[in-house]
Amino acid sequence: MKSKVASFAVDHTTLDRGFYLRSQYTALGFYPINSYDMRFRAPREKQYLSPEAIHTIEHLMAHYLRERLGNKVVSFAPMGCKTGFYLVVKGFTPQRKVMEAVLEVCRTQSDLKTAADVPGLTVVQCGNPEFYNIEESNAALREYGDLLEQLLNK
Ligand SMILES: [Zn+2]
Numbered sequence: 001m002k003s004k005v006a007s008f009a010v011d012h013t014t015l016d017r018g019f020y021l022r023s024q025y026t027a028l029g030f031y032p033i034n035s036y037d038m039r040f041r042a043p044r045e046k047q048y049l050s051p052e053a054i055h056t057i058e059h060l061m062a063h064y065l066r067e068r069l070g071n072k073v074v075s076f077a078p079m080g081c082k083t084g085f086y087l088v089v090k091g092f093t094p095q096r097k098v099m100e101a102v103l104e105v106c107r108t109q110s111d112l113k114t115a116a117d118v119p120g121l122t123v124v125q126c127g128n129p130e131f132y133n134i135e136e137s138n139a140a141l142r143e144y145g146d147l148l149e150q151l152l153n154k
Contacts, residue, residue: 006035012043017147019099022086032092033074038102039084040144048082052133053140056118059126060109060137061085061102063119068101069093099148106145110138 003009006023022037041047049057061076065087074088089098112134115121121129 007037010037014044015039016042017144019095019102019148019151021095027090031090033088033090034093034095034098036087036089036095036098037084038087038144040140041083043081043083049084049140050133050136051082052131053136054078054082054085055128056132056134056137057085057140059118059120059132060141061087061105064105064109065101068104069098096152099152103145103148103152106141106148110141110145112138 010022016039018037018039020037020039021034023035025033025035027033040049055078058076058078062073065076066073069089072089072091072093074090075086076088077086079085087098087102109117112118115129115132115134117134118132120126121132123129
């Protein structure tokens with residue numbers, strides 16, 4: 001079925017892990033809003049992230065990317081297919097800078113010990129604060145950090 005959803009036009013059978021600019025929007029006729037596809041897992045490999053790890057990474061990225069990119073971050077959200085995340089960034093920030101910010105979060109937040117290390121995991125701040133997986137989040141962020149390093153150094 002034809003659709004206007006940009007990601008539906010991507011062939012997921014050949015999609016590799018990576019960091020992709022998926023859609024570009026313009027506000028007020030000139031102000032860019034970029035939606036990035038942070039693909040942690042290649043869909044064809046069927047090695048999905050667990051929902052608990054996804055939730056953990058969501059909290060970490062939502063918090064720490066804003067420390068690095070400030071109010072340029074519009075949103076950070078998991079993909080329902082459990083292979084990655086969407087990061088929406090506004091303004092004239094080069095993709096490389098965005099990738100470096102994500103890499104920094106991967107590197108500084110992949111050696112966590114307990115849920116207390118994850119921002120916002122409280123009954124007041126989150127809908128399901130018992131739902132997390134520190135070990136898997138550490139491993140997934142390490143792996144994705146390695147990939148980003150390769151992409152940035154090539
Ligand atoms: Zn939460």
